[in-house]
Amino acid sequence: MNKDFNLLDKPWLPVRFADGHIEELGLLGAFRRSDQIVALAETAPPNLVAQYRLLLAILHRALTRAFPEGWKDKDRARWYREGLPVEAVADYLEHWRERFWLFHPECPFMQVAALDECDETQSLYPPSTLSLEQFYGTGMFNQEVFRNDAWWPRDVIKSMMGYFQFVPGGFFPGKKLKVSEKAGALTDTAAILPLGASLAQTLTLCLHGWRGGDDLPAWERARLTVSELRGDPVLATGPNDRYTRQSRAVLLLREPDGSIRWLRFAAGFALGEDANAPDPMASFRVSADGTKLVRLSFGEGRALWRDLPVLVPNPSRASHPAAVISHALELHAQLNPFESVHQPLLVAGLASDQAKLLRWRSESIALPVALLENADKAGYLRDLVEKAEAVFGEIRKLAARMLAETLPDAASKDTYNRARSMLDTGPFTTSYYATAERTLPELLRLLGEGDFVQATTLWHATLRHSALTAWERASTGLGRSPRALRADAKFRPHFHGLLNKHVPITESSTTAKEA
Numbered sequence: 001m002n003k004d005f006n007l008l009d010k011p012w013l014p015v016r017f018a019d020g021h022i023e024e025l026g027l028l029g030a031f032r033r034s035d036q037i038v039a040l041a042e043t044a045p046p047n048l049v050a051q052y053r054l055l056l057a058i059l060h061r062a063l064t065r066a067f068p069e070g071w072k073d074k075d076r077a078r079w080y081r082e083g084l085p086v087e088a089v090a091d092y093l094e095h096w097r098e099r100f101w102l103f104h105p106e107c108p109f110m111q112v113a114a115l116d117e118c119d120e121t122q123s124l125y126p127p128s129t130l131s132l133e134q135f136y137g138t139g140m141f142n143q144e145v146f147r148n149d150a151w152w153p154r155d156v157i158k159s160m161m162g163y164f165q166f167v168p169g170g171f172f173p174g175k176k177l178k179v180s181e182k183a184g185a186l187t188d189t190a191a192i193l194p195l196g197a198s199l200a201q202t203l204t205l206c207l208h209g210w211r212g213g214d215d216l217p218a219w220e221r222a223r224l225t226v227s228e229l230r231g232d233p234v235l236a237t238g239p240n241d242r243y244t245r246q247s248r249a250v251l252l253l254r255e256p257d258g259s260i261r262w263l264r265f266a267a268g269f270a271l272g273e274d275a276n277a278p279d280p281m282a283s284f285r286v287s288a289d290g291t292k293l294v295r296l297s298f299g300e301g302r303a304l305w306r307d308l309p310v311l312v313p314n315p316s317r318a319s320h321p322a323a324v325i326s327h328a329l330e331l332h333a334q335l336n337p338f339e340s341v342h343q344p345l346l347v348a349g350l351a352s353d354q355a356k357l358l359r360w361r362s363e364s365i366a367l368p369v370a371l372l373e374n375a376d377k378a379g380y381l382r383d384l385v386e387k388a389e390a391v392f393g394e395i396r397k398l399a400a401r402m403l404a405e406t407l408p409d410a411a412s413k414d415t416y417n418r419a420r421s422m423l424d425t426g427p428f429t430t431s432y433y434a435t436a437e438r439t440l441p442e443l444l445r446l447l448g449e450g451d452f453v454q455a456t457t458l459w460h461a462t463l464r465h466s467a468l469t470a471w472e473r474a475s476t477g478l479g480r481s482p483r484a485l486r487a488d489a490k491f492r493p494h495f496h497g498l499l500n501k502h503v504p505i506t507e508s509s510t511t512a513k514e515a
Contacts, residue, residue, distance in 0.1 A: 004254065005102040005153045007109060008093050012154035013051060014041040015199065024154065027058065027100070028093055034200035035083045045348040045362040046132055047162035049191045049281070052206070053243035054161060057217040059084065059203050060240055062092035063210075070210035077334035080196070080204045099219035102153050103254050110160065112224045112249040115264040121176055121249075124262040127151040130163045130250065132350070132357055150259035156252060164247050164268075168355040176266035177229050177249070184247040185236075185271055188352045190296045191281040192311065192321075194328035195344040195364065205328040205343075208239045208280055218244040224269055233272035239280050245271050280323040285310045293320060298351040298361050303433045305365065305440050309385050311345065312371060312378035325372065332369050342366045366441075368448025377447050384443070384459050391463050391502050392432055392470075398495055399423055399474045405487035406478055426477060432470035436462055460503040467503075471495055 011024035015037045022041045030037065042048040063071060066088035079085065093100070102109050115121040127150070128134040151159075169183030194205040215238030229249050236242040248268035252260050278284065284293035285307065296310050310319045325345070332340040345367060350360035371377045404410050404419035423429075439462045446455035475492075478484035 003101045003104050004258070006097065007100045007102060007157065008097060010154070012157050014158075015039070016041040027055075028090060030055070030199070031058075031084065031089045031093075032086055034086070034203065035198050037199040038197070039195065039199060039202065042158060044133075044158070044162060045360045046166040046186075046350055047158045048362060049186065049193070049348050050161035050165045051158070052193055052202070053165065053281075055199075055203055056206055056208070057240040057243040058093065059089060059207060060211075060215075061217060061220065062089040063207075064213065065092050065095070067210075070212075073330050073334045076204050076207060076331050080201055080331060080335070084200045084203065096219055102157065102252065107219075107223055108252065109157075110164070110218055110244070110246055111251050112229065112246070112266075113251065114224065114226050114229075115249055115251040115266055118177075118226050118266075121251075121264050121266045123176070123264070124253070125265045127156050127159075127252075127260050127263060129263065129265055130156065130160045132159075132163055132166060150255060150257075150261040152259055153252075156260050160250060164245065165243075166350055166352075167247055168352045168357075170355045177226065178267035181267045182233050182247065182270040182272070185242045185245055185279055186282065186349060188295065188297050189279070189282050189349045190298050190307075190347050190351075190361075191279075191349045192283055192296075192324055193281060193346040193348070194324060195346050205331055206324045208323070208327060211238050211240075214238070215240045217241065218246055224249065228269060229267050231270075233270035235272040235274050236277070242271070242279055245269060247271060278320070278323070280327075283307075283310045283322045283325075284320040286318050298349065298359055300359065301430065303437060304347055304363055305437055306385065306389070306433065308365075308367075309378075309382040311367070312381060313373075313375045314378065314382070315375050329369070329372055332373075340369045343369050343372060366444075368444055370448040370450075371444060374450075377450060380452055380455070381444075381447055384447075384455065387459065387502070388433075388436055388463055388466075391467060391498075392429075394498050394502065395432075395467050395471060395495060396420075396423065396428070398491055398498065399428060399471065402487050402491040403474065403478065405490065406481070406483050423474065427473045428470050431473050432466045435466040435469045438462075461505075463503045464499055464505070467495075467499055 007026060008028045009026045011026055011029075013027065013030050014022055014024050015030060015033075016022050016039055017036060018038055025033070040048055040051050042051055063085070066085060067075075098104075099107055100109050101107075104113075106113055163184075165184045165186045166189075167184040168187050170180055193202070196202040196205050217240045224246065236245065246269045249266040251264040253262045253264070255261050283296040285296055286292070287294045296307055311321050311325065313321065328343055332343065343366065344364055346362070346364050348362035351358045371381060400416060400420040400423050403423055404416045407415050407419060409415050439458060443455055443459055443462075446458065475488050478487060
């Protein structure tokens with residue numbers, strides 16, 4: 001195989017500029033224009049996160065090479081204001097240019113050349129094997145798009161990077177080198193990235209601390225061998241290793257026209273998990289039974305703001321915000337307060353279940369820096385979100401009982417369970433949380449300013465309105481039959497009683513402060 005398609009020069013990385021236009025750039029171009037680029041423009045959430053992680057690993061290793069004694073947060077503040085030390089990054093990439101050829105006889109980028117010489121890995125697979133949508137997708141994805149056609153290198157790169165980070169574990173197709181394999185670093189994870197006004201600022205905000213020379217990305221490591229692929233999972237040496245871990249072994253085969261129609265595929269360099277060194281972009285919350293911390297992921301129809309308590313400080317350790325949020329706050333501490341009022345967060349990734357991709361999402365939310373820095377303000381936010389959940393839980397039970405009243409054998413437990421399922425598949429839940437979300441920016445502003453009295457008053461009024469909206473949806477769904485009207489008349493007074501108990505219309509300042 002001859003050398004071809006160097007990622008430093010060839011356009012493959014999609015980026016968006018301030019005027020809205022999108023371009024594809026090589027790695028050198030992306031870093032050289034990082035102060036002009038607003039953000040990466042990848043549309044598939046797993047690939048988007050993987051591309052940011054690739055850039056962070058490159059930047060960290062470039063700075064480690066340029067500043068062997070390390071750097072401090074005040075240095076990051078200077079790069080945030082003035083731009084990245086681009087020449088140091090370019091010098092690093094040129095030093096490792098040989099490892100960034102997508103096609104190379106000995107060390108193709110993020111691939112395992114040894115697969116070509118192993119009898120067990122001579123089977124050929126189409127490039128769609130590296131597509132999470134194709135290989136692990138369910139009915140939500142149109143798999144007719146992903147046939148065994150040839151792919152162009154720039155498309156394979158993007159898909160392969162996201163695949164390595166988010167691939168589910170379990171049974172391994174074809175049993176190449178292993179019967180089953182570990183998952184990627186971010187499987188079933190809603191990854192968190194603090195965002196800046198430019199790509200340069202985003203990378204500076206997310207940059208992890210200096211670690212010396214022990215944490216190597218994939219291209220700086222020795223070439224992977226078949227025995228390493230067969231071996232037990234290996235703990236990551238640090239973020240650079242995690243961000244570029246080859247969780248599956250791949251070898252792309254180039255066609256005469258430069259496209260890729262086939263590849264070799266096998267078990268990868270499995271990642272072992274260390275509870276004391278979680279992924280820097282993963283946040284954790286307490287499990288339903290309260291016994292352990294589980295990764296923040298995307299629940300079906302669950303609004304992101306309901307998980308805001310996971311993203312803010314929690315002295316009780318009942319939740320654990322992603323380390324990249326701490327990296328961003330350490331940088332904000334070096335900035336002028338007027339420069340860092342809000343911190344936008346990108347939350348992107350996918351949810352899977354037993355090697356089935358259920359959904360992927362990408363959304364953003366801006367939080368006041370004061371809220372992220374202050375444990376008391378964060379605690380108040382947790383209380384208000386818990387109030388929203390408590391109110392919803394109470395009215396949901398009552399609405400399910402009202403609906404059961406309109407069904408045969410209303411007193412039966414099975415009837416109640418059926419009514420609750422019918423309620424959950426309707427607009428009841430969505431209308432409640434969507435209505436509450438409308439005042440969220442104002443609530444966050446008040447909490448950031450420490451105005452707990454106004455925040456509580458606003459939130460109580462919001463939850464009353466949300467509950468009334470959801471209840472009317474449920475009541476309308478009953479119809480206008482005599483039985484439905486009787487059920488509504490029976491349970492509506494109880495509904496208003498719950499509202500007066502949990503979210504009274506007015507509340508004195510003393511009561512609000514005590515809350």
